[in-house]
Amino acid sequence: MSDSAVHVRSDTELAATNRALYDTLWADALLIEPCRFNTWPLLSTLAAQSKRSLEVAPGLRPRLPLQRTQFLDISAAAMTRFLERGAAAVVGVINALPFADQTFDLVCSFDIVEHVDDDATALAELSRVCAPGGTLLLSVPLHEAAWTAFDDFVGHRRRYEPQDLINMLRRHGFDIERSAIFGMQPKSPRLIAWSMWHLIHHRERAMWWYNHVFMPIGLRMQRKLRWLPGLIDDPHVDTVLMVCRRTGTANGARFT
Template identity: 35%
Template sequence: MQDVVHNEHLEQDHWWFRARRSIFTRVLDEQLPGGRAPRILDLGPGSGVNLPILAPRGRVTALDLSDVSLARCRAAGDNDQVLADATVAPFKSNTFDLVCALDVLEHIDDDRAALVQIERVLRPGGLFLFSVPAFGFLWGRQDVLSHHKRRYAKSELRQRVTATGLEIEHLTYFNTLLFPPIAAVRVLMRPMLERSVAKGGSDLSVKLPLGLDQVLYQSFACERGWVTRHSLPFGVSMLGWARKRADAGDAGGAAASANGSAR
């Protein structure tokens, strides 16, 4: 994943990233089975923003097209990086117990090909955890600066994941409490989008009044107890997880497996 946000301290300390990690942690606590340490593939890891919640659970492999991103992951303590395209993942089939694509699919031109590879490299019964930005009408400056290709409709995302043979267990919107103000700002700013993009600067780098960041964190993170069990009707983003069928073979086919190599 190539994103406008490349500040490691921002990714670790910003209320938005912290709230998301708290939600992802709850999902992994409930959905990732215990026992042996799983093999984990982190697609588009940025600067290793989710490494603190993944590394304690098993052996993490980071895959990214950016060598800068992978260097930051090494600095964060990840010693297994692969410089490659997610649409031609260089792994043998049935390799990973968990694949994470957390705000990654929207960066990939051919997200369908990436999803086929995700299904292929997952072991039977393996877990795919994913999040994406929701609702096309929310398209704004951050999408442009972050090089997003799209924001997703729920039906579209469900169809693309299930088309690979993966079985979705849960799919919900999240970041729901903050949806109204974010939606209002995005819609009102649309006529000024080109000028706003030209000015640069991430929305996440805006300095907030003292204490407001904690209010925003709590407003977002409080959803973690709900979204793991229930579906929210709308939100800025979508969160879901799917599994590879326990009896699944190599759905990627011979052409996909020809790209694989032992790791």
């Protein structure tokens, strides 16, 4: 990834931004059932075909089945909610996954690696726990030129340029098989600004709107995922979801 794709904020500032937003969000948000997301047709099928599945940093918006998945998130509030539903859940961080090598044949991580300072270690950990031939589903925001105040507010560390992303995944043993336009970010700058201000100054009211208005509308407005081979390279695409295959080891060596 090029140096221009990194926004200069200290680890402490970045961690504080993420914790302040997501501790609040997951403490007061409702858990959304995985079947309500447009990822469900694909992920329910992949999960049924997988012996062991892992979803990293689901918050309260899991995409894999609650009863057949290992979940990990930095938020104790979120993981407590999963445990109450009988799911396997543990508090932890993506840069130090508490699982043995090659444990899972399906690994999912949505909208997280752009938040961590050391994304190389995060991807190395996802690669380490993914079995040979396994599948990784990963979503990230694209294009540094598309950076807005929303990226700062939600605690993004970077956006990715497509070729840099392809190269980085290959270094960690993943090939991108297909990708689709992804994400539920509001398009209106005024709505984003309104939401950010209320989350900061009127948290309870903002969370009521999030749970009862914005999230239901966002779920209803989801479009069916349209898959293209390889990685989408379009400057108008904000966030991309990738289906990757674990075909090699770190630094490009191949499984035999």
